[in-house]
Amino acid sequence: MNYLIFPTAQHAVEKIAREFVLYSQLNRPVHISLSGGSTPKLLFKTLASAPFNTKVRWKNLHFWWGDDRMVPPSDPESNYGEVQKLLFDHIRIPAENIHRIRGEEPAEQALKRFEAELSAVISDGVFDWIILGMGGDGHTASLFPHQTDFDDERLAIIAKHPESGQIRISKTAKLIERAKRITYLVTGLAKAEILKQIQTTPAEQLPYPAARIRATNGVTEWYLDKDAAKLLK
Numbered sequence: 001m002n003y004l005i006f007p008t009a010q011h012a013v014e015k016i017a018r019e020f021v022l023y024s025q026l027n028r029p030v031h032i033s034l035s036g037g038s039t040p041k042l043l044f045k046t047l048a049s050a051p052f053n054t055k056v057r058w059k060n061l062h063f064w065w066g067d068d069r070m071v072p073p074s075d076p077e078s079n080y081g082e083v084q085k086l087l088f089d090h091i092r093i094p095a096e097n098i099h100r101i102r103g104e105e106p107a108e109q110a111l112k113r114f115e116a117e118l119s120a121v122i123s124d125g126v127f128d129w130i131i132l133g134m135g136g137d138g139h140t141a142s143l144f145p146h147q148t149d150f151d152d153e154r155l156a157i158i159a160k161h162p163e164s165g166q167i168r169i170s171k172t173a174k175l176i177e178r179a180k181r182i183t184y185l186v187t188g189l190a191k192a193e194i195l196k197q198i199q200t201t202p203a204e205q206l207p208y209p210a211a212r213i214r215a216t217n218g219v220t221e222w223y224l225d226k227d228a229a230k231l232l233k
């Protein structure tokens, strides 16, 4: 596994933020998929602050999400809503560069819209960069243990959180795996034990989607802080 271990979560997100600057200097639209939950909030706050808020050429970056919850953007559970509040409200980015999942719509309708936008904008399904998180149960995006079909050829699915029953829309494993680059950003002591299992057990023997989903023809890397990496050898 390709682990990059940083002294703190802030160091890890600053490295990602510097990559945003570089991607935005390419002379083309760059498609980046963001993760949700609590971990990437530090990244969004960092990107919204100096020097990144002005160094990134925002008009060159297009933003997507690995998953979102079926709630309106004003709900703190909305992955899009959090990025809007922490980042988009503080920078100048064209509205057409934001490709959100419409959590406020009925799930079937939002799924169709998301799939149509994916097919229209990224016809080969190859994202430049997909940033993912990992839940304490080993889920990534909204692909949960024991309910993920790793061979599903669709672009996106409707998923149900196994405990809360919350309805979500998620990219499929197959779509994620087509990316040129996948970066798992995982921080904090609470994720140390599961990372140890992922390091020491063959992925096929684990139920964790985060252990199994890797770029087929691209790079897969894990950005960890010291706490998350505490039990790694």
Ligand SMILES: O=C1O[C@H](COP(=O)(O)O)[C@@H](O)[C@H](O)[C@H]1O
Residues within 6 Å of the ligand: 035, 036, 037, 038, 039, 040, 066, 067, 068, 079, 132, 133, 134, 135, 136, 139, 140, 141, 142
């Ligand atoms: O439910 C979700 O959880 C994972 C991990 O979230 P975290 O709070 O442990 O950082 C996240 O990657 C996913 O996008 C989100 O919807």
